[in-house]
Each structure stands twice: as structure tokens, then as C-alpha cells.
Amino acid sequence: MTEVTLTPVITIALDLNSPNFTYAVEELNNLVEANNMEVAETLTQKLDRSDPATYFGKGKIEELKELVIETGVDTVIANDELSPSQIRNIEKAIDARIIDRTGLILEIFANRAQSKEAKLQVELAKLKYQLPRLHTSASQRLDQQTGTSAGGGFTNRGAGESQLELNRRTLQKRITHVQEELKEAQKADETKRKQRDRSELPTVALVGYTNAGKSTIMNGLIKLFGENEEKQVLVKNMLFATLDTSVRKLTLPDQKSFLLSDTVGFVSQLPHQLVQAFKSTLAEAANADLLVQVVDYSDPDYQLMMETTAKTLAEIGIENRPMIVALNKADRIEGPYPTREGNDLIMAATDETSLQELTSMIVELAFDDYETKTLLIPFNRGDVISYLNDNANVLSTEYLAEGTQVTVELGGADLNRFDDFLITN
Known part of the structure; x- marks a missing residue:
């Protein structure tokens, strides 16, 4: 295995x-x-509001510049979304690349997307994010200011403006193209979803904060009740390990079947572009009969994570849906499990009793x-008996x-x- x-x-x-x-x-x-x-270093500052030009105050920007020189690091990551001018001003001041939250x-989503739809959704979000942040490069600005002997400053200034406008048009054209591709991909997914709806099976969606254990719970249930244990989903101790929605059919010992989906995880301050882009991916949750919110109960900030989940669900239009709250990873803290109170369950995804x-x-x-x-089924209707048994x-x-005569749920x-076969209620 190659070391990263x-x-x-x-x-x-x-x-x-x-x-x-x-x-x-x-x-x-x-x-x-x-x-x-x-993370090589973390630099913080307490202010009443962000500096509209440079995010940090002037003195702290100088400190950041010195830290960049001292560590030799060429990338700085800000905890908030920055304006295009803030990014340009900070980069100019510290001579390093700046990435906002x-x-x-x-970037994470772009690296993790696997399905065609997820890749298109991420690309669309990135393009919309990049569009207002387009600006001429330092070399182009220099050309505009100095000009050349052949055409003078005016000609090059126009060329620079044309290049910026060309970049904008290229981005807009790509956005339109990706949107069209996405519509086609979503049509295919919608067709699959309608086919599942016609199966009339109840649908259950796992939702919640990223890395709370949704995929581990799904794999545990697949192992117990799945049609094919090989159809387990990726599990990794990392934020956003999976982006694509996985749907599996589970059949219980009493022949009750339902569809279980594992959706992309949430995170605080999830970019609006991604919330909008992933509405279709989260359609599995939006159309589910029941939600299971998975929470990392061992995290001291789990209540904040639950608030983030509620806010994100509301933003994509999922409210007032029946919900189980699975307070997961109870094996990492003191206290008995599984323990149920109403629709809340303290549990551990690796514990079979919890899964049951x-x-x-x-x-x-x-x-x-x-x-x-x-029901009373005539002997010549063996097809009905076979259906009920299966x-x-x-x-x-x-x-x-x-x-x-059969008594059946x-x-x-x-x-x-x-x-037609009913004889009693």
C-alpha cells in the first residue's frame, strides 16, 4: 500500500x-x-468582526506572514468562507496560497466522488464557487500596466480584460453543460427510485454528521439481513469517507423487507453550493418513510452535531419526518447499552444486540x-400461497x-x- x-x-x-x-x-x-x-500550526484571533479586506487584523496578518516564512508552508486554510478580495489580499500579503473552508x-468532495452524478454535482458546486473569484493573474495585471512596444498599454489592457471575460464565459458555458449532464444523470436515478417505489417496500435512510458511524451500522445490518453480504459499503475513520448514496434491500426473518440507504454525512457550515448540489443525492432521505439519525454519542460536542443535522435537513426541505435517533459509539464511554428511551437508542454499531x-x-x-x-385461499391459487410465503x-x-386458511401480517x-380471500379481520 502506497503511503500518502x-x-x-x-x-x-x-x-x-x-x-x-x-x-x-x-x-x-x-x-x-x-x-x-x-496542520503545522494554527493561528487564531479574537475580534468582534472579520476585517473586510484581510479577514485578520493587520498585525495578525504580519504574524501569519512570519509564520509562513518560518515553517516554509505554502498553503493557509481559513475556518470561514472568504470573499474574493480577502483571498487576493491575504495571498498578496503572505505570499502563500489561501484556501477558505x-x-x-x-476539494475533499472532488477527491471522494465516485459515481457520475456525484462527480457532476461536485464539479457544478466548484464552478459556481470559482465564478465570482475569477481574476486576472499577476502577470496579466503587469502586462496591462506596462504594455508592450508593439501595442501600448491600451491594447494590452483590453486583451487582459478580454481574457478575464473569456474565462468567465468558459466557466459559464461549462456550468450550463454540467447542468445538462446532471439532469440526464438525475433522470436515470429518478427512474431507479421510481422502480424502488413501485416495489412498495418501506424506505429507511441513515442520516447524520459525517463519521458518526452510518456506514458501520449499514454494514452491520447488511451482515444480519442483507441479500448479499458482499454489498457492504466503505467504512473509514475519516470525515466524508463516502459521498455516494448506497441503497440495500434487507429482509428480516419474518419476511418483512425494507430498503436502507446510507447518505452523505453533514458537517457544520456545509457550503451552500454543496447543499444545493447534493439535494438530488439526498433525495433518498427526502423520500424515506423513516429517518435514522446516527450520532457520535462519545463526542462531547454531539449535541452541536445534532443541531447541524437538523439545520441541514431543514435546508434541503426534510422536516417533520418520523425519526429514530441512534446515539452510536456507546462502547467508547461508560454506561449500559443498548438502552432505549422513546425513539432514542444508545447503542454501538459493532454490537449485534444493539443492531437487533x-x-x-x-x-x-x-x-x-x-x-x-x-385469508382462505382456494387450492387452485397456489400462486397466492407462494407469494405470501416469500x-x-x-x-x-x-x-x-x-x-x-392462512393468518398473515x-x-x-x-x-x-x-x-377477495379475506374471511376475518
Whole structure:
């Protein structure tokens, strides 16, 4: 296995009297690690507001410049989204590349996207982020100012302006092209989603903060109830290890089946461009009958993570949906597990008893419309008996003179599908 070389960077952050500042800086440093970088130094400043020109105050910018020279680092990452002018001014002052929080997350997403749709979504978000940040390069600005003997300053100034405008048009054209490609990719995904909807199976979506353990829970449930254990999803102790939504069919011992999806994780201050871009990816969550919010219960800031999840779900239009809160990673702290209180479950994704309890809660909420029915099936309708045995929880079977009497749990469309055979409620 090839060892990844980590790029050293300096992180910078403004403390605007936020009670969550320490948590925000720690999260930024975790994002840096997720992008194959390592934090050489962290520089912070406490201000009432960001300097509109340089983010930090003048003195702190000088300190940052000295730190860049001292460490030899050529990349600085800011904890907030910076304006185009702030980026240009800081880069000029410190002679190093500056990446803001949004740019960092976009880089991570670009490196992790696997499916065609995810790649297009990330590219679209990056293009929209880059468009207002286009500016002529230092060499172009120099040409505009000095001119050449052949054409003078006016000619080159026009050429420089034309180059900037050309870059803008090229970006706009690419944005339009990607949007068209994305529409086609989304049509294909929508077709798949409609096919799944026609299967009339309940849908359950795992949502929550990145690295909370969603994929570990999904793999545990696939191992217990999946049709193919090889269809497990990637698990890695890293922010945004997976971006693509995975959907798996799970069948319980009583023949109840549901579709489980593992969605992209959230993070505080998730760039608006990405929230918008990933609305279609999160459509699995938007259309789900039940959400399971996975929370890293061992993290002292888990309540902030839950607030981030609620805010992000609201931003993409997912509200007032039945939800289980899976307080995961309880094996890392003191206290009993699994422990249930209402729709909250303290659990550990690596513990089978926890997974079984979570499954019981999913059944309780996702199959709440199921009813016990008794049917009398004529002997010449073996197809109905076969369907029920394969797709429903048959509680009892009795052979009578008139046919086969079965007591069975039915839900969804099946509640009305077999009305002709119904003999009792």
C-alpha cells in the first residue's frame, strides 16, 4: 500500500465570541486531515468582526506572514468562507496560497466522488464557487500596466480584460453543460427510485454528521439481513469517507423487507453550493418513510452535531419526518447499552444486540400500518400461497376442505390486494 504524503498547512480562525469556537477549529483541523494534509500550526484571533479586506487584523496578518516564512508552508486554510478580495489580499500579503473552508470541503468532495452524478454535482458546486473569484493573474495585471512596444498599454489592457471575460464565459458555458449532464444523470436515478417505489417496500435512510458511524451500522445490518453480504459499503475513520448514496434491500426473518440507504454525512457550515448540489443525492432521505439519525454519542460536542443535522435537513426541505435517533459509539464511554428511551437508542454499531434493538425500532415505525389478516385461499391459487410465503410473515397455515386458511401480517398495497380471500379481520 502506497503511503500518502501529507501536505503541511497552517490553519487560521477568527473567534467572533462564539461559544463553539474551539469545536469549530477542531473540526477544521479534522477536515484538513481528511484532505491528506496535516496542520503545522494554527493561528487564531479574537475580534468582534472579520476585517473586510484581510479577514485578520493587520498585525495578525504580519504574524501569519512570519509564520509562513518560518515553517516554509505554502498553503493557509481559513475556518470561514472568504470573499474574493480577502483571498487576493491575504495571498498578496503572505505570499502563500489561501484556501477558505468552502474551498477545502469542495476539494475533499472532488477527491471522494465516485459515481457520475456525484462527480457532476461536485464539479457544478466548484464552478459556481470559482465564478465570482475569477481574476486576472499577476502577470496579466503587469502586462496591462506596462504594455508592450508593439501595442501600448491600451491594447494590452483590453486583451487582459478580454481574457478575464473569456474565462468567465468558459466557466459559464461549462456550468450550463454540467447542468445538462446532471439532469440526464438525475433522470436515470429518478427512474431507479421510481422502480424502488413501485416495489412498495418501506424506505429507511441513515442520516447524520459525517463519521458518526452510518456506514458501520449499514454494514452491520447488511451482515444480519442483507441479500448479499458482499454489498457492504466503505467504512473509514475519516470525515466524508463516502459521498455516494448506497441503497440495500434487507429482509428480516419474518419476511418483512425494507430498503436502507446510507447518505452523505453533514458537517457544520456545509457550503451552500454543496447543499444545493447534493439535494438530488439526498433525495433518498427526502423520500424515506423513516429517518435514522446516527450520532457520535462519545463526542462531547454531539449535541452541536445534532443541531447541524437538523439545520441541514431543514435546508434541503426534510422536516417533520418520523425519526429514530441512534446515539452510536456507546462502547467508547461508560454506561449500559443498548438502552432505549422513546425513539432514542444508545447503542454501538459493532454490537449485534444493539443492531437487533435498532431493527426492532425500525420495524415498529416503518411497518406501523401492518395488520394481521386471515385469508382462505382456494387450492387452485397456489400462486397466492407462494407469494405470501416469500413476501409476508405467515403466522399460521391450516388446510380446510374449501382451501388453505392462512393468518398473515400484511401492509401497504398487500392490505387490499387479497380482499377477495379475506374471511376475518
